[in-house]
Amino acid sequence: MVDVNTRVAVVRTQRNYSEVEEAVREALDLIGGPGSFIQSDQDILIKPNLLNTKGGESGMTTDSRVTATLVKIAREQGSKVVVGDSSGMRFHGASERVIRETGTRSACEAAGGQVVSFDSTPSLRVEIPDARILKECYVAQPAIEADVIITVPKFKSHALTKFTGAVKNQLGCLPGGQKTIAHRLGSTPERFAQLLVDLYTIIRPRLAVMDAVVGIGGLWRSTDRLTPGLIIAGEDAVAVDAVAVRIGGFDPGDVPTLRIAAESGLGVADLNCIEIAGSRLEDIAPAHLVSNRRISDLFGFLFSTLSQFFISKQNPKVHPEKCTGCTHCLEVCPVEAISMASDRPLFNLDECIRCFCCHELCPQQAVGIDWGLLGNRVMGRSRSSQTSAETIP
Ligand code: SF4
Ligand code: SF4
Structure with a gap:
């Protein structure tokens, strides 16, 4: 008999988010209840994935209703709650605009949370002992000082790491161009995955609640929108990702971030060692994150190559x-x-x-x-008139 190391809740919900609060509450109850993760008077950081200004139903960002439900639950436990992220967009006020236009600010403030842009909060220099790639970085202060971090990722494919999930979500705790530096250091899928795991060693969420109600796969075209209709939650972000990628049609061992994290003893990626609570995986229709593996791999190669020329030159x-x-x-x-x-x-x-x-x-x-001479030409702007709005996923 195989030892079960951790439990992950998989809860079905309506694909239009109309019953998502009930689904989030049910998921937390299935893994021990909110009181297992949050105590009164703790400082809680809730970290959604706010890549761009498109709302949760686009599949690109964590839906504000999922984040706000977690704010409400944490407040019910008597905690102080901050919601924060640094977006992947680059123009003046980008993260603030993303927070506002995704509905995150209004929904989370109404639920009793404080909402901040990590591009405006102070950041602290952090050394990462035993890191292989990211030996030091600047991290938004709320992510360092929180008693408990609840990471709230989205169910999405990714050009380099195949999957954007709970382990990768902490990259948004690096303000502004620190993410750019991360992309420069992580020049290959393997290096980028290792870098994400390095960061995960110092920013370890207590709880991961994935918005897999609507997601996006393939190359993020509108036709790549996915609707698994699920909330996936667990204490182990690696295990939550492993369950999600199985639903997305991958073996968790094919996702370098999960393989490296598991090999490093940071979580469980072996599905045989994860107890699924709620819906059985066998009963869930696959939501394929990648429809064509060759095109996906080619896109990943181009992304990593181009990022060395353009993204890293800012x-x-x-x-x-x-x-x-x-x-x-x-x-x-x-x-x-x-x-x-x-x-x-x-x-x-x-x-x-x-x-x-x-x-x-x-x-x-x-x-x-x-963006440097070549980058500016490709981006179609002169060196003296830039207000860049590119997205760094
Ligand atoms: S760039 Fe000029 S206007 Fe802007 S903060 Fe610096 S000194 Fe002030
Ligand atoms: S981008 Fe460079 S110069 Fe500007 S605030 Fe950050 S560290 Fe200072």
Whole structure:
């Protein structure tokens, strides 16, 4: 007989989110109830996946109703709740706009939570002992200081790692361009997966609740939208992902993040060692995350290659005609990489960690992002007039 190491709840719900609160509550009850994870007076961070401005029904982002339900549950336990993320978009106020337009701010504040953009909160330098790729990074302060993190990922495919799930979701705890640096360091699927696992060793959620009500697979075209109609929850984010990728048509061992995490003893990816509570996997129709493995692998290769040329070349750059010389960017820069010269900021790119707080918080929107000569040409913009809106998944 195989030892069961962890339990994952799989609960069916309506695909239009009309009964999602009941589904989330049922899922938590199946794995021990909210009191097993959240005590009164704890500081709880709820971390949804807010990649872009499209709402949960697009399949791209965690639906605000799922996140708000968790806020409500945590508040019922007597906890203080912060909801936060840094989006994958790059333009002034991007994460704030994503938080607002996905409905996350209004829904979560109505449920009693505080909602923050990790591009605007302070970040702290963290060293990762025994890391193989990501030896140090800057992490949004709420993710470091929370007593309990509840990660709320989306059921989505990913160009590099095949699957965007609970383990990968903590990448959004890195503010702004720190994610860019992660993509530069993680230049291959294997390296990127290892980097995600490195980060997972220092940002370990207590609970993972996946919005698999609506998801997206393939190359994220509108035709790739998936509707598993499920909430998947568990204490072990690796196990939650393993169950999700099985529903998505993969063997968990084919997803490098899960394989590396399991080999490192950070969770359970072997389905034989996971007890499923709620709906049986055999009774759930597969929601194929990848329809064509060759095209998916080719896209992953192109993504990793192109990201080395374009995504990794980003630098902050001032638009002198907009700058008033107020020095606010000096104050918000976490590594003192900005000095003033002739009343305009000067960026020390050797010190700069590409957090883009200066870009995010300049009151005049005078700090743009320079993608490098080749990147700017491909992005179709001149070096002096950038307001980039690309998405870093
Ligand atoms: S915050 Fe903006 S306006 Fe103020 S000095 Fe920096 S770039 Fe100029
Ligand atoms: S100059 Fe400072 S605030 Fe601006 S991106 Fe670099 S590290 Fe961040």
